[in-house]
Amino acid sequence: MTTTAIEQKKKPNVVIIRPSKGWVGLRLGDLWAYRELIYFLTWRDIKVRYKQSVLGILWAILKPFMAMVVFTIFFGNFAKIPSDGIPYPIFSYTATLPWELFAASLSVASRSMVSNSNMISKIYFPRMIVPLASVMSSVVDFLIGFTILIGMMIYYKFTPTIAILWLPLLILLALITALGVGFWSSALMVRYRDVGYIMPFVSNLWMYLTPVVYSSSMIPEKWRLIYSLNPMTGVVEGFRYALLGTARSGSVMMILVSSVIAVLILVTGMFYFRRMEKQFADMI
Amino acid sequence: MSNLAIRVEDVGKQYNIFKETRYTTLREKIVETVKSPIKTLINPTGSEKFWALRNVSFSLDHGQVLGVIGKNGAGKSTLLKILSRVVEPTEGWAEIHGRVGSLLEVGTGFHPELTGRENIFLNGAILGMKRTEIEKKFDEIVAFSEIEKFIDTPVKRYSSGMYMRLAFAVSAHLEPEILVVDEVLAVGDAEFQRKCLGKMSDVASEGRTVIFVSHNMSAIQRLTQECIILDQGRMVLRARTPEAVDYYLTNDFSASGERRYAPSDVPSGAYPFKPLAVRVRNRAGVITDSMLSVEPITIEVEYELDSDITGLRVGIYLMTSRGEYIFTSFDTDDPEKFQSLSVRKAGHYVSRCTIPADTFNEGRFVIGINASSYMVKRYFSDERAINFSVNATGAPGMHWVEVRHGPLRPRLDWRIEEAP
Numbered sequence: 001m002t003t004t005a006i007e008q009k010k011k012p013n014v015v016i017i018r019p020s021k022g023w024v025g026l027r028l029g030d031l032w033a034y035r036e037l038i039y040f041l042t043w044r045d046i047k048v049r050y051k052q053s054v055l056g057i058l059w060a061i062l063k064p065f066m067a068m069v070v071f072t073i074f075f076g077n078f079a080k081i082p083s084d085g086i087p088y089p090i091f092s093y094t095a096t097l098p099w100e101l102f103a104a105s106l107s108v109a110s111r112s113m114v115s116n117s118n119m120i121s122k123i124y125f126p127r128m129i130v131p132l133a134s135v136m137s138s139v140v141d142f143l144i145g146f147t148i149l150i151g152m153m154i155y156y157k158f159t160p161t162i163a164i165l166w167l168p169l170l171i172l173l174a175l176i177t178a179l180g181v182g183f184w185s186s187a188l189m190v191r192y193r194d195v196g197y198i199m200p201f202v203s204n205l206w207m208y209l210t211p212v213v214y215s216s217s218m219i220p221e222k223w224r225l226i227y228s229l230n231p232m233t234g235v236v237e238g239f240r241y242a243l244l245g246t247a248r249s250g251s252v253m254m255i256l257v258s259s260v261i262a263v264l265i266l267v268t269g270m271f272y273f274r275r276m277e278k279q280f281a282d283m284i
Numbered sequence: 285m286s287n288l289a290i291r292v293e294d295v296g297k298q299y300n301i302f303k304e305t306r307y308t309t310l311r312e313k314i315v316e317t318v319k320s321p322i323k324t325l326i327n328p329t330g331s332e333k334f335w336a337l338r339n340v341s342f343s344l345d346h347g348q349v350l351g352v353i354g355k356n357g358a359g360k361s362t363l364l365k366i367l368s369r370v371v372e373p374t375e376g377w378a379e380i381h382g383r384v385g386s387l388l389e390v391g392t393g394f395h396p397e398l399t400g401r402e403n404i405f406l407n408g409a410i411l412g413m414k415r416t417e418i419e420k421k422f423d424e425i426v427a428f429s430e431i432e433k434f435i436d437t438p439v440k441r442y443s444s445g446m447y448m449r450l451a452f453a454v455s456a457h458l459e460p461e462i463l464v465v466d467e468v469l470a471v472g473d474a475e476f477q478r479k480c481l482g483k484m485s486d487v488a489s490e491g492r493t494v495i496f497v498s499h500n501m502s503a504i505q506r507l508t509q510e511c512i513i514l515d516q517g518r519m520v521l522r523a524r525t526p527e528a529v530d531y532y533l534t535n536d537f538s539a540s541g542e543r544r545y546a547p548s549d550v551p552s553g554a555y556p557f558k559p560l561a562v563r564v565r566n567r568a569g570v571i572t573d574s575m576l577s578v579e580p581i582t583i584e585v586e587y588e589l590d591s592d593i594t595g596l597r598v599g600i601y602l603m604t605s606r607g608e609y610i611f612t613s614f615d616t617d618d619p620e621k622f623q624s625l626s627v628r629k630a631g632h633y634v635s636r637c638t639i640p641a642d643t644f645n646e647g648r649f650v651i652g653i654n655a656s657s658y659m660v661k662r663y664f665s666d667e668r669a670i671n672f673s674v675n676a677t678g679a680p681g682m683h684w685v686e687v688r689h690g691p692l693r694p695r696l697d698w699r700i701e702e703a704p
Contacts, residue, residue, distance in 0.1 A: 017380065018378075036409050123411065192313070193309060
């Protein structure tokens with residue numbers, strides 16, 4: 001291991017360009033070498049997102065907040081969907097927030113390759129950076145929206161327990177899922193622009209497969225495991241567990257199953273993306 | 285041996301014409317697959333293939349500056365894209381020693397909403413510079429681009445000249461071992477072009493490796509020692525620059541000195557005037573788009589008249605590549621000729637004129653054509669019918685290596701006398 005590293009140092013930057021066939025390696029080292037570009041692209045996306053909008057960064061709060069209000073009126077008050085004894089507004093906001101993180105990440109990641117086509121057809125850099133940076137930029141919105149959640153927790157008198165330590169992991173899980181699906185969809189979209197029309201629909205449908213407006217306790221016990229094959233189930237379930245203390249016997253199991261699936265989506269997505277990568281500049 | 289910078293072996297790139305021009309939709313793909321499963325299996329995209337580049341091999345040592353010449357579509361850009369790893373070759377391989385920086389198109393990744401300062405950092409990162417590197421060069425970049433006052437203004441408010449200067453400044457200050465440059469000098473004003481050329485020759489004289497693609501033969505001659513000539517994706521020659529430029533200019537690689545009009549190119553309103561072709565010929569009568577300033581240039585317009593036209597005049601506009609008019613001239617400018625040809629009979633004609641030697645400065649020029657009857661009707665006009673480039677070798681003042689302002693370079697009869 002060390003000898004090869006030294007040998008590489010002796011011959012710096014020798015690049016062999018040759019046609020690649022089929023599945024290729026991920027070359028995560030390249031991603032590391034270009035980490036500053038990830039940072040700059042993320043920074044650009046954040047910076048540009050709310051330019052020339054009157055409310056600016058306030059949108060990051062308004063979007064999940066308005067969703068929560070609508071859910072509370074229709075699902076909480078009219079449909080009277082049970083919320084495990086938790087006030088419906090905070091019950092739904094705790095889920096809307098990570099859901100928005102996921103949905104927004106997925107939407108920008110899917111479009112990322114096509115919207116950066118100008119760069120991709122002109123300059124070489126590891127292409128995986130593009131969806132990666134676009135997912136990262138959604139985190140800022142999430143953090144801003146989180147301040148509202150803190151306010152609501154104070155208002156509804158929820159004291160966080162030690163379970164709150166799960167949060168970073170759950171956020172990561174949401175990002176991994178978004179990135180994994182994003183790798184698939186952005187690579188597909190280079191080839192088939194239809195994906196751009198399908199994704200909002202997929203995202204909508206997906207929300208109802210995730211316990212955002214209802215509680216997963218409504219799902220019959222025997223279906224729970226299949227239900228948690230949806231990685232976002234684990235994320236949302238985890239958020240409620242970590243912040244509101246809605247512990248259930250199956251929660252940890254659900255999060256585990258979700259994590260395994262999320263990683264699976266990510267890894268397959270990366271390999272598919274890399275396989276398609278060589279054609280991007282030709283097709284885009 | 286260890287001094288090798290680039291080695292290219294038998295590199296080829298195949299494109300699907302279909303894929304290039306448009307993207308498929310999922311529905312089309314499904315319909316296609318259902319309709320003709322066998323055809324789809326054999327040729328999944330149902331497209332024609334063509335080789336943009338084939339069997340190209342060469343090697344280049346560190347510190348050499350190589351020019352790449354060829355007309356449009358010869359494969360120059362494809363070669364550069366392969367070397368800068370934007371596209372993968374279909375066959376063959378290449379070996380590159382050192383960091384490659386490409387100036388395939390300056391300003392790539394610039395975001396209009398961001399300020400000049402922000403774009404410098406973003407663009408630098410995209411081009412592969414480290415943040416510390418950019419910080420170190422920041423002042424130099426700003427000074428080179430001459431936009432100090434506007435550095436914190438969003439670039440969408442920049443003039444196109446400012447935008448270009450900033451973009452080139454960032455690219456020019458990245459210090460790769462190998463620099464790949466494509467046609468940057470085709471833009472900007474003469475002053476800026478001179479600055480770019482200066483920067484390019486600095487880079488070259490610092491002992492870095494440069495691959496330089498250009499239509500501008502004088503830039504090629506100034507900057508490179510050796511050239512390769514590409515034609516239809518093949519490498520036809522590798523030689524020392526003077527020899528290669530000479531070969532390129534004298535051989536008919538640029539058959540684009542002719543523009544033919546298909547019936548579908550001509551609007552129905554042009555009747556009864558039917559343009560057939562516009563051609564540019566050099567002194568020897570060869571149709572080419574590469575001219576020498578010191579030789580006369582012949583321009584001809586070939587056309588048919590389906591019926592008689594009264595008062596017809598057929599003429600040309602001559603413009604710089606930036607669209608500034610240099611002159612307009614008609615075949616019946618001479619009043620006597622206009623009188624004698626007051627009605628031009630139906631038939632097949634060629635209107636031909638010769639622009640005297642020692643007229644043009646180096647650069648690219650555009651010819652537009654116009655066929656009209658004064659105050660009656662404009663039958664046909666094509667503002668950008670054809671273009672040609674002029675090489676100033678042998679023109680007045682070439683012993684000074686500098687860019688001469690203005691599109692013309694006449695040989696004037698200067699007299700120097702002692703004043704009484």
